[in-house]
Amino acid sequence: MQVTVLQTSDQSDYLPIFNATSRTAREFCRRQALAYEGFVGVKRGLWSWHSTYNRIYMIKELLDGGYNGWLIYMDADAYIHNLDFPIAGYLATYQTLAGIFVRVSGLAPYWDVNAGVFLLNAGHPLTRKLVETWIAGHESVFARQEFLTDAWPDIDLRIDDQGLLNEMLIANPEWQFSLHYESQALINSMHASFLRHHMRAHTPDLAQRTTAIAGDVEDILSKAAAKDAVGSLPVPRISSVAHLRKLWPARKMRD
Numbered sequence: 001m002q003v004t005v006l007q008t009s010d011q012s013d014y015l016p017i018f019n020a021t022s023r024t025a026r027e028f029c030r031r032q033a034l035a036y037e038g039f040v041g042v043k044r045g046l047w048s049w050h051s052t053y054n055r056i057y058m059i060k061e062l063l064d065g066g067y068n069g070w071l072i073y074m075d076a077d078a079y080i081h082n083l084d085f086p087i088a089g090y091l092a093t094y095q096t097l098a099g100i101f102v103r104v105s106g107l108a109p110y111w112d113v114n115a116g117v118f119l120l121n122a123g124h125p126l127t128r129k130l131v132e133t134w135i136a137g138h139e140s141v142f143a144r145q146e147f148l149t150d151a152w153p154d155i156d157l158r159i160d161d162q163g164l165l166n167e168m169l170i171a172n173p174e175w176q177f178s179l180h181y182e183s184q185a186l187i188n189s190m191h192a193s194f195l196r197h198h199m200r201a202h203t204p205d206l207a208q209r210t211t212a213i214a215g216d217v218e219d220i221l222s223k224a225a226a227k228d229a230v231g232s233l234p235v236p237r238i239s240s241v242a243h244l245r246k247l248w249p250a251r252k253m254r255d
Contacts, residue, residue, distance in 0.1 A: 001070065005034055006074070063128055077199065081194060095121070098121055113166070116199060
């Protein structure tokens with residue numbers, strides 16, 4: 001099974017977070033023999049915040065190149081919490097579906113998903129249609145005044161990447177039956193057991209969020225390294241009781 005992890009960032013504001021979280025993504029890929037693709041900059045647009053649309057074009061490039069495996073997209077402020085999560089087995093469960101998304105809350109409608117973490121099956125026919133519709137939506141707002149400014153647009157306008165995704169899901173309600181809606185207990189939340197996401201809504205101050213994420217990343221990687229070190233220690237072979245006594249000779253007890 002082909003699996004590729006995708007991440008992207010602008011060249012300034014989110015780059016320090018990207019540099020931290022990409023360490024977990026790369027280590028996850030190394031352990032699981034997956035591919036990793038990261039991009040820093042702006043693929044289509046003018047301002048730094050336009051890098052939020054990079055994900056759409058990165059996916060399209062892979063599809064155009066004939067890729068038909070799974071894609072795991074994670075924002076710059078998302079990171080792998082469980083580096084040994086059995087991703088191949090998990091994805092095999094949803095092989096007949098186009099993708100996996102997470103609603104913004106347990107009570108949210110089918111279309112109200114967060115675009116910061118999602119998984120797409122490039123081998124499913126709906127995936128290409130979804131991506132092409134997403135790109136068409138971006139192109140349609142490219143000349144709008146709200147898009148041409150260097151400030152993030154009002155979310156109610158739904159012209160950012162997530163807003164466009166929500167709009168096309170609303171326009172195509174039948175798509176929901178080709179998607180799996182995963183629990184925030186597993187992915188796309190601060191408490192997720194596999195893939196966590198520390199969003200701007202949680203910590204609006206970027207510097208504070210960067211520090212918190214970098215600390216979590218260090219903790220995850222250091223614990224994984226310690227676990228690996230323990231697992232690599234040789235286990236002594238005990239062939240007999242006599243051998244055991246040679247390894248751990250009896251000591252006299254003093255009163």
